[in-house]
């Protein structure tokens with residue numbers, strides 16, 4: 001006689017914030033699936049809803065509180081986790097009905113809270129987890145988190161107080177996870193952390209056995225080994241330490257994508273000092289030139305803060321000149337926003353909002369112009385493109401210079417026969433400020 005299993009509880013998930021938070025959400029869901037829970041794509045079908053919050057900026061906190069409010073209104077049974085878990089009192093004051101509040105990376109606590117809120121019926125005995133874990137990103141690319149926390153103390157940032165000092169994962173564990181992801185269909189690994197170039201500092205770069213040899217817990221060694229697995233490897237959140245130079249030859253060899261995401265934040269010495277970040281911007285310009293000699297196709301993405309307290313017109317003009325010379329491929333900018341608990345709030349000489357706006361507009365105009373010129377130079381070339389989505393006739397994808405979500409896209413015509421995850425050679429026919437247009441060969 002067939003055994004009729006009671007249907008397991010269903011969990012809804014709202015994941016806010018950065019890719020690092022997305023990875024946490026994936027881990028939580030993977031654990032819940034392995035415990036037998038099912039996922040609900042909507043509020044109505046969920047027995048309990050998890051809201052994984054972001055507390056980086058005040059605007060992100062407000063967005064998190066709104067998401068909690070929406071989940072309570074729509075479902076009523078809500079567990080809050082993530083960065084805002086540190087502010088349990090604020091959350092409980094506004095939403096006394098939340099079932100539990102847990103902090104970032106407290107996987108066991110949040111999973112325990114789900115077990116309390118929606119207990120599993122006794123006979124869910126199947127292993128429901130696919131080998132790659134459960135993913136919220138499309139199957140063909142995956143975020144790979146290599147460490148947690150940060151040893152820096154940038155004055156505008158509260159991440160170290162939310163997430164603590166750097167804690168690196170073992171290199172063999174990261175590589176094993178990467179192998180599983182690739183076996184399950186991942187064709188692009190996006191390496192993330194708060195500070196990728198600091199990887200392994202906390203564990204003194206200790207080597208671990210890996211496939212009959214040893215691999216050090218060091219960005220260079222890890223990148224090389226990841227590169228050997230056969231997927232695209234993209235490095236994010238790289239702090240410009242001198243040893244970053246060592247990964248550029250790996251890009252020239254084709255082991256790692258010629259792409260570096262380095263949040264420079266500013267170029268003026270004065271502002272960098274106030275931000276408590278290293279101030280060696282002229283050396284950085286020389287290094288960028290050198291990187292381009294070794295790996296001519298390298299795409300450099302960065303973010304900058306304008307209107308930081310104490311930023312003078314001269315500081316901003318210096319940043320603009322620096323950007324003209326650096327000719328970065330992709331630039332994101334933020335107007336400085338005081339974040340509760342950040343040291344920068346106490347700095348003198350805050351910049352008036354209208355000046356922040358005006359500087360932001362000037363910076364965006366310059367960087368859009370540089371981006372358009374750089375993309376125009378790609379017209380007529382053949383580039384490898386990874387396909388993200390396919391329509392009836394066309395498709396969208398990304399070149400090696402484009403990370404998902406944050407950079408541009410390549411729009412393809414006559415590409416309805418392709419599938420997400422395909423990597424194809426594309427003849428580039430046109431370009432605008434952010435995107436390329438082409439046809440598969």
Ligand code: SF4
Nearest residue numbers: 150152154157159194
């Ligand atoms: S390096 Fe990044 S995470 Fe670390 S303190 Fe600075 S801004 Fe925050």
